[in-house]
Amino acid sequence: MARARIDSGIGGTAVRAALAGGDVSRDTSATAVRFLLQVLAENAEGNTVEVRVPPFGAVQCIEGPRHTRGTPPNVVETDAATWLALATGTLRWADAVAEGRVHASGQRADLSDYLPVWTETIGA
Template identity: 60%
Template structure:
């Protein structure tokens, strides 16, 4: 199922710029929750739009979970292909500051299922 509202690329870029100092330096104070939530939600929904489908679920608790990538549809229970990470790691991936494989090796990303790694093909979404 496609998201109900298309993400405006300018809005996505602005939300990522708002948190970029924290992404570059974790000692910088964490952005306000609303700014962080906007960056995470807009970027995840952009992934959902650019890689439509429902074979992989991407979770960034507590803000969002989206399904993406064409393939077998999941409808009930725990999905067989899941990518989960914290908001900072997600935004590092989205902006190209971290590679997917490196984040998995470093335990910043949990990727389960044979198709979960396909998310890497769609990242980064925006370099800021």
């Protein structure tokens, strides 16, 4: 069964709210994270790298060898705040890795060519 798709209007509103800070609900944060993961998966189609943002979501992306069982050889994992910053361009990939805010394993687990996935000029 196909995964439910987040409408760009709803996703964009959630992203803007999450970036504005303040008292953002868990549901809004979850929608923002899942929407930005969805955009990444659409922009970098494939199944070589698994990007995880627990507890909100994970996607497989980037062309290359398909992974189907167990722990994938190329994994990127980070928290929601870091993912929002990376995906919207307020944090550079190299800085996040250097600061230990991203755990990236595998030779293809570098998202720098695919970020940011959303800004006000390219976003919803």
